[in-house]
Amino acid sequence: xxxxxxxxxxxxxxxxxxxxxxxxxxxxxxxxxxxxxxxxxxxxxxxxxxxxxxxxxxxxxxxxxxxxxxxxxxxxxxxxxxxxxxxxxxxxxxxxxxxxxxxxxxxxxxxxxxxxxxxxxxxxxxxxxxxxxxxxxxxxxxxxxxxxxxxxxxxxxxxxxxxxxxxxxxxxxxxxxxxxxxxxxxxxxxxxxxxxxxxxxxxxxxxxxxxxxxxxxxxxxxxxxxxxxxxxxxxxxxxxxxxxxxxxxxxxxxxxxxxxxxxxxxxxxxxxxxxxxxxxxxxxxxxx
Amino acid sequence: xxxxxxxxxxxxxxxxxxxxxxxxxxxxxxxxxxxxxxxxxxxxxxxxxxxxxxxxxxxxxxxxxxxxxxxxxxxxxxxxxxxxxxxxxxxxxxxxxxxxxxxxxxxxxxxxxxxxxxxxxxxxxxxxxxxxxxxxxxxxxxxxxxxxxxxxxxxxxxxxxxxxxxxxxxxxxxxxxxxxxxxxxxxxxxxxxxxxxxxxxxxxxxxxxxxxxxxxxxxxxxxxxxxxxxxxxxxxxxxxxxxxxxxxxxxxxxxxxxxxxxxxxxxxxxxxxxxxxxxxxxxxxxxxxxxxxxxxxxxxxxxxxxxxxxxxxxxxxxxxxxxxxxxxxxxxxxxxxxxxxxxxxxxxx
Numbered sequence: 001x002x003x004x005x006x007x008x009x010x011x012x013x014x015x016x017x018x019x020x021x022x023x024x025x026x027x028x029x030x031x032x033x034x035x036x037x038x039x040x041x042x043x044x045x046x047x048x049x050x051x052x053x054x055x056x057x058x059x060x061x062x063x064x065x066x067x068x069x070x071x072x073x074x075x076x077x078x079x080x081x082x083x084x085x086x087x088x089x090x091x092x093x094x095x096x097x098x099x100x101x102x103x104x105x106x107x108x109x110x111x112x113x114x115x116x117x118x119x120x121x122x123x124x125x126x127x128x129x130x131x132x133x134x135x136x137x138x139x140x141x142x143x144x145x146x147x148x149x150x151x152x153x154x155x156x157x158x159x160x161x162x163x164x165x166x167x168x169x170x171x172x173x174x175x176x177x178x179x180x181x182x183x184x185x186x187x188x189x190x191x192x193x194x195x196x197x198x199x200x201x202x203x204x205x206x207x208x209x210x211x212x213x214x215x216x217x218x219x220x221x222x223x224x225x226x227x228x229x230x231x232x233x234x235x236x237x238x239x240x241x242x243x244x245x246x247x248x249x250x251x252x253x254x255x256x257x258x259x260x261x262x263x264x265x266x267x268x269x270x271x272x273x274x275x276x277x278x279x280x281x282x283x284x285x286x287x288x
Numbered sequence: 289x290x291x292x293x294x295x296x297x298x299x300x301x302x303x304x305x306x307x308x309x310x311x312x313x314x315x316x317x318x319x320x321x322x323x324x325x326x327x328x329x330x331x332x333x334x335x336x337x338x339x340x341x342x343x344x345x346x347x348x349x350x351x352x353x354x355x356x357x358x359x360x361x362x363x364x365x366x367x368x369x370x371x372x373x374x375x376x377x378x379x380x381x382x383x384x385x386x387x388x389x390x391x392x393x394x395x396x397x398x399x400x401x402x403x404x405x406x407x408x409x410x411x412x413x414x415x416x417x418x419x420x421x422x423x424x425x426x427x428x429x430x431x432x433x434x435x436x437x438x439x440x441x442x443x444x445x446x447x448x449x450x451x452x453x454x455x456x457x458x459x460x461x462x463x464x465x466x467x468x469x470x471x472x473x474x475x476x477x478x479x480x481x482x483x484x485x486x487x488x489x490x491x492x493x494x495x496x497x498x499x500x501x502x503x504x505x506x507x508x509x510x511x512x513x514x515x516x517x518x519x520x521x522x523x524x525x526x527x528x529x530x531x532x533x534x535x536x537x538x539x540x541x542x543x544x545x546x547x548x549x550x551x552x553x554x555x556x557x558x559x560x561x562x563x564x565x566x567x568x569x570x571x572x573x574x575x576x577x578x579x580x581x582x583x584x585x586x587x588x589x590x591x592x593x594x595x596x597x598x599x600x601x602x603x604x605x606x607x608x609x610x611x612x613x614x615x616x617x618x619x620x621x622x623x624x625x626x627x628x629x630x631x632x633x634x635x636x637x
Binding site for chain 2 (some may be wrong): 043045064067074130132133148150152153231236237238239244247249250251252253254265268274
């Protein structure tokens with residue numbers, strides 16, 4: 001029998017390429033990014049010996065940036081809530097149907113991941129855009145509205161795009177959680193006289209919380225830091241941190257601002273993930 | 289031992305990836321920034337294709353970029369002593385001046401560009417010895433003739449209450465937005481050094497739709513999201529050529545003319561041969577094709593006449609040329625970042 005130590009070393013050996021890759025292409029660039037906010041950068045060159053807290057102080061002392069961070073937060077939270085509302089029923093349905101229907105559902109769930117997010121977002125521009133957009137044409141036709149409503153270049157448009165693109169990241173973990181449930185618990189609830197709704201809300205939903213929380217954390221972080229969707233569906237004045245970073249660096253060559261905002265975006269995303277974990281641990285205490 | 293081999297292999301592969309020479313520069317590929325959409329076609333058909341036929345080993349890759357996003361990449365490459373990822377780029381006068389200031393443009397060797405003698409000398413002077421004046425375009429008002437019944441004649445017509453919520457703009461990070469800002473200032477008693485009247489005027493124009501760039505603004509006409517907007521003459525011409533009911537006017541007190549300079553970027557590995565592209569862009573052949581339907585780029589070659597059907601988009605008479613507004617860009621360009629920041633603070637939602 002092999003000793004566990006040998007097993008561990010073999011595992012470490014297998015992980016070595018990934019670890020080296022991550023150190024060189026993730027950890028070091030992230031540290032550099034953080035450091036670029038602490039020095040003066042002129043013409044993309046670091047001015048030697050120019051350590052300063054001024055760039056962080058300027059941005060952290062400006063209420064304008066707080067407003068943009070808050071908008072970015074709402075964008076992430078909104079997408080997460082909508083993904084949960086639309087994703088949970090699909091996941092539930094998936095666990096209730098036969099193998100053939102499952103195949104179809106799985107393809108439908110995964111289909112959005114098969115095309116590039118930018119291409120899909122362009123599709124949304126056509127669907128959401130203006131009087132000729134599919135949604136406005138439909139709403140006008142059935143008489144729900146008299147005047148076309150503006151969806152493109154608004155928060156609603158961005159949330160629609162984000163929700164569609166992130167849905168699989170919510171549905172798949174929830175399916176995993178629902179599949180792992182012991183069906184006899186639901187039968188027991190029914191046998192003890194619980195209605196379908198009681199069983200669903202008191203047995204099925206609580207047991208699926210680990211999947212819901214994983215899915216929510218994933219969707220939130222991907223939406224909070226998303227660039228393509230707000231850039232294309234939000235329009236020219238839709239200010240969220242990712243589009244703002246892009247403008248600071250590419251249009252204005254303000255490398256310092258870009259570095260500080262990127263670090264803050266990353267930092268706040270990590271803090272929120274940590275809070276999420278804390279909340280999950282608390283919410284799921286009963287499962288232990 | 290095995291671990292060492294695996295680790296060594298990992299570092300070897302990573303090391304090879306990092307020292308491998310960048311593909312451009314070695315493969316005979318010249319990278320040229322161009323416009324987006326159909327406006328790119330003159331570059332592709334009448335500049336790049338004949339050039340490639342004349343130089344079988346060389347290819348020219350056109351990269352659409354309207355907001356000067358390539359500048360950050362060039363700056364980063366030069367700071368790291370790498371060759372520029374971009375060899376040539378057209379720039380309107382504001383970014384042209386900005387890039388000269390940043391030291392990112394290559395001076396033109398006039399001996400290699402004999403056609404420069406055929407260019408309007410006033411335009412050549414504006415280039416300050418960098419690049420060549422390739423074309424010019426106007427910033428005027430484009431409108432949907434089915435929705436806008438009263439033909440606009442002045443910049444003030446954008447403020448007509450009938451179009452509230454249907455006016456499109458772009459942020460002042462684009463030349464279009466910057467040009468409109470100056471027009472709005474001048475119309476309200478300000479000038480390049482005093483933009484305050486423009487900010488007030490644009491604030492009173494709310495609610496308007498802000499597109500991320502001029503091409504996106506033009507697309508908003510297609511979807512009828514907007515009915516009127518300050519727009520490039522060339523983009524309006526392309527919309528009209530698609531059969532859309534889009535018309536272009538040169539509003540009072542004058543449309544704004546912006547010269548576009550085609551320049552070689554500092555750090556390019558093709559500076560010598562790229563001069564041939566500068567020469568070709570000034571040629572009668574290119575200029576007359578770019579000035580023709582449906583592009584209507586203003587010609588900078590004195591020998592090229594403006595075609596009659598271009599009259600809506602390019603000035604055809606001396607009187608019309610006199611009515612064009614020019615902007616004192618050297619005053620605006622140094623404060624551009626502050627203008628964009630002000631724009632964001634005023635109008636970011």
